[in-house]
Amino acid sequence: MKNKKLTKKIILTIAVCAVLAASIGAVAYFSSRNKTSTTASNQVTNNNTKTNSGNAASGTGNATVSNMALKITEKDNETTYDTADSTLIDLADTTGPVKITEAGTYIVTGKTDDGMIIIEVDPENDDVHLILRDATINSASSAAIYVKSADEVYITLEGENILGNGGKYEAIDENDIDSVIYAKDDLTINGSGSLSIDAAVGHAIVCKDDMVITGGTYNITAETDAINTNDSLAITNGTFNITAGDDAIHTDGILQIDNGTFEITAAEGLEGTYITINDGTFNINASDDGINAAQKVEDYLATLIVNGGNIKITMGAGDTDGIDSNGDIYINGGTIDITGQSTVDYDGTAVKNGGTLIINGVETDTIPNQFMGGPGGMQGGPNGGMDGNNFPGGDFDPNNLPADFDPENMPSDFDPNNMPSDFDPNNMPGNMPGNMPGNGNRPDRGADGKTDDSESVYNDEKTKF
Known part of the structure; x- marks a missing residue:
């Protein structure tokens, strides 16, 4: 915002003229000496300019927010x-x-x-x-x-x-x-x-x-x-x-x-x-x-x-x-x-x-x-996470199923006692394909936002302004 000076111009002249401009044609010039003849008398008053000051909001504990509230005059x-x-x-x-x-x-x-x-x-x-x-x-x-x-x-x-x-x-x-x-x-x-x-x-x-x-x-x-x-x-x-x-x-x-x-x-x-x-x-x-x-x-x-x-x-x-x-x-x-x-x-x-x-x-x-x-859900991890549909995304143990687990309601071709020979309950689902929902397969990232192989995990198209 610009600072107002103590004085204002009070020049009130009438300048009505026709000027030809190549791109905008004739221009009518108005100054504030042209008056209407109506009789209402509500006076505008001046005030200070707007400034960026005051309190916006703050969180609790360690969460704080700068004072960025705008002042309305x-x-x-x-x-x-x-x-x-x-x-x-x-x-x-x-x-x-x-x-x-x-x-x-x-x-x-x-x-x-x-x-x-x-x-x-x-x-x-x-x-x-x-x-x-x-x-x-x-x-x-x-x-x-x-x-x-x-x-x-x-x-x-x-x-x-x-x-x-x-x-x-x-x-x-x-x-x-x-x-x-x-x-x-x-x-x-x-x-x-x-x-x-x-x-x-x-x-x-x-x-x-x-x-x-x-x-x-x-x-x-x-x-x-x-x-x-x-x-x-x-x-x-x-x-x-x-x-x-x-x-x-x-x-x-x-x-x-x-x-x-x-x-x-x-x-x-x-x-x-x-x-x-x-x-x-x-x-x-x-x-x-x-x-x-x-x-x-x-x-x-x-x-x-x-x-x-x-x-x-x-x-x-x-x-x-x-x-x-x-x-x-x-x-x-x-x-x-x-x-x-x-x-x-x-x-x-x-x-x-x-x-x-x-x-x-x-x-x-x-x-x-x-x-x-990523798309579909929250990060999984050692203790599990949730995918985009609120299903578990962490470690799964078929030998420690919930008490209300009912195998009769499982898909007809699913047999928990006949799992593949290479099935490892201690190595899932973190090694599942990256397009599975909520699989937790997210590379470790340092404070600089880079993975161990120095590749940024940010998508430029997603984060550009």
């Missing part, structure tokens, strides 16, 4: 404004892109079939509050809303708003625009209205800095990611109906969800380096990872913390994980219900301090690790 939640001191932009009266060049509050309404809003103000000092009031913005070849530069941009949703792209992104400057909303600087979206985005190509929302969502209803269809941020993403509330070809919600850094309702169908549901879920209702249908704490940045260890919420994850067939962490997992509360072939996979530590964990319909007090046993 009053301004992130502020949806009121002084309409008499605002600029009205009626898209029906514009042709081509509309460019905002001064700080202030702008009310956008109406419809354009081929236009865009460009915000280009002082990136160190100027904030823009953009009110979308029943606005429809379609861009044939670029973003519907493009934040080229600003200190902070706040978008408030009123009524039903629709944004879209015509199926291609043509370069208009040095930035690689690839989304319907594209923000180079900090972005907050709030309000009680709705936002529908159809990203026929690319992403729906991209923020190259920090992003906050505190309310609204989002109906998003995206070819790749629905929401993608570089630094951090905090969601305090909202309703999200997302269908995405890649990630539904993605950030390279910190992802913090305090509440909300999420209906997600995507390759990956949630992805970030450091993920904290404090509350919310989630129904995630994924074909890759339901929740993925991936080591995208080196500032902190990949971590998933669940403090609350109701999380249901349903995985597709194949090499998929309900929860995948390149680092640690801490479950302190809430309910997590995972259905899939591979439910949990982590490379670090997993601690369950509270909450409810349900794996394929069975509640468990421990967090399993799919990686330990």
Whole structure:
């Protein structure tokens, strides 16, 4: 985040001109001196910038978690404004892109079939509050809303708003625009209205800095990611109906969800380096990872913390994980219900301090690790393990069968008294073929993650970011 200076520019000039640009056509320039004539008088107040500080969660005993909580400011939640001191932009009266060049509050309404809003103000000092009031913005070849530069941009949703792209992104400057909303600087979206985005190509929302969502209803269809941020993403509330070809919600850094309702169908549901879920209702249908704490940045260890919420994850067939962490997992509360072939996979530590964990319909007090046993089950060992179907995976002694063993219920061609001549009860099932479920045939690995013959046991395709 950028530090705000003590003073702000208060230059309020009107600059309306037509400029021909080779790739974007005529541009209408707006400053905050254009006023509406309405009489409502709800005043926006300034506040401090967001900072990464506070407590996230911690395990018990030796399990500790760094302080990574994101701070939400009053301004992130502020949806009121002084309409008499605002600029009205009626898209029906514009042709081509509309460019905002001064700080202030702008009310956008109406419809354009081929236009865009460009915000280009002082990136160190100027904030823009953009009110979308029943606005429809379609861009044939670029973003519907493009934040080229600003200190902070706040978008408030009123009524039903629709944004879209015509199926291609043509370069208009040095930035690689690839989304319907594209923000180079900090972005907050709030309000009680709705936002529908159809990203026929690319992403729906991209923020190259920090992003906050505190309310609204989002109906998003995206070819790749629905929401993608570089630094951090905090969601305090909202309703999200997302269908995405890649990630539904993605950030390279910190992802913090305090509440909300999420209906997600995507390759990956949630992805970030450091993920904290404090509350919310989630129904995630994924074909890759339901929740993925991936080591995208080196500032902190990949971590998933669940403090609350109701999380249901349903995985597709194949090499998929309900929860995948390149680092640690801490479950302190809430309910997590995972259905899939591979439910949990982590490379670090997993601690369950509270909450409810349900794996394929069975509640468990421990967090399993799919990686330990490969596809199908947990690692076997000298004292036995469990395979993917909860059958014994360790040593088996046919001379020490359970008291309730009934040979009459065995397969007709099975005779425990007529075992093969080379059968050795002291040498099974660790020497069974590697494709048998839960056979425990896992090579010993040192602290460096390598086997005795110095071959890494990690699958590069599985663990790459």
